[in-house]
Amino acid sequence: MTRRQILGFLSIVFAGLLLAIGLPFVTPSSGVAQSNTTILVSAAASLKEVLEEIKPLYQQSKSNVSINYNFGASGALQQQIEQGAPADIFISAAKKQVDALEQKGLLVAGSRTNLANNRLVLIVAQDVVGITSFYNLTDSKINKIAIGEPRSVPAGQYGEQVLKRLKLYDRVKSKLVFANNVRQVLAAVESGNAEAGLVYATDAKISNKVKVVVAADEKFHSPIVYPMAVIKNSKNISAAKDFLQFLSDSQAKTVLKKYGFIVS
Missing domain, CATH: 3.40.190.10 (Periplasmic binding protein-like II)
Structure with missing residues (x-):
């Protein structure tokens, strides 16, 4: 036998052993290159x-x-x-x-x-009445206002900008409850842990437990x-x-x- 014939014979024997013990015999042309x-x-x-x-x-x-x-x-x-x-x-x-x-x-x-x-909106729970604008956030019946942490949550940054432009920030600062992301703000209003919150219009749209009071004027915050x-x-x-x-x-x-x- 030549060296090539010996190698060919050994390949056939090896393939037979693999099949005998239930393992697949994979050739280089089997399409393994198409990895995920x-x-x-x-x-x-x-x-x-x-x-x-x-x-x-x-x-x-x-x-x-x-x-x-x-x-x-x-x-x-x-x-x-x-x-x-x-x-x-x-x-x-x-x-x-x-x-x-x-x-x-x-x-x-x-x-x-x-x-x-996106747009920034003020939301309240569905059953809340009498809140029609950002200025109502100073009312005594509003005890907690959920907002994203401005340093890490863009919605909170935009919300802070709006409240400051409307000269409301200092008046409602003690009521602010800071969340780690905008969805936590939504959840706080949905659960009643906050009477109001500042979220994106898209967040309010996916919830049937809150309603939009008003959208913030875009000139009051960064795009x-x-x-x-x-x-x-x-x-x-x-x-x-x-x-x-x-x-x-x-x-x-x-x-x-x-x-x-x-x-x-």
Whole structure:
């Protein structure tokens, strides 16, 4: 036997042994190269429902790509990324956090774009009556006003700006209850732990336990914009860019509009 014939014979014997003990015999041409990719998206808490609905739409054409989400306050997510926590994409509820990452060189150049805009609204429980404006927050029947922690929660930052512009902040400061993200604000009003709260219009839209009293005049706060970008340390930059592109396409925009987000 030649050396080639011996090697061929041994390969056949080895394959037979594998089959005999129930193990598959995989050849290099079996398609293993088509491995799955997982993208981790760190996103503002207010995007939870809309992004969960968009995920299967994307996977209809990208079945080998898994999308995992890490929802939280934009400021907290920014700090996680700065400290080296894994993330492929960051979507914030304000420019401030993405600006900070960009200035530190933590974003893929040219990947930044805006997802959508939103409105800030004052909410109360469905059975509350007599509250018709921000100025009613000074009434004695309002004991607790839920608001996001302004240093880490963009909704809280916008809320603080509105209250200060209306010269109400000092008058209601003792009533403020600070939450770790905007969904905690919503939950506080839903549960009755706060008589009023400041959330996004999209948060109010998903709840049947609260009602919108009034939307804040946009001139009283910074623009509510959701910038997104690919993280420089991502191991899946190409796939992350593709998902960002999908979020900017018409199919995703239809879902965003459904949940009350403002898209161009």
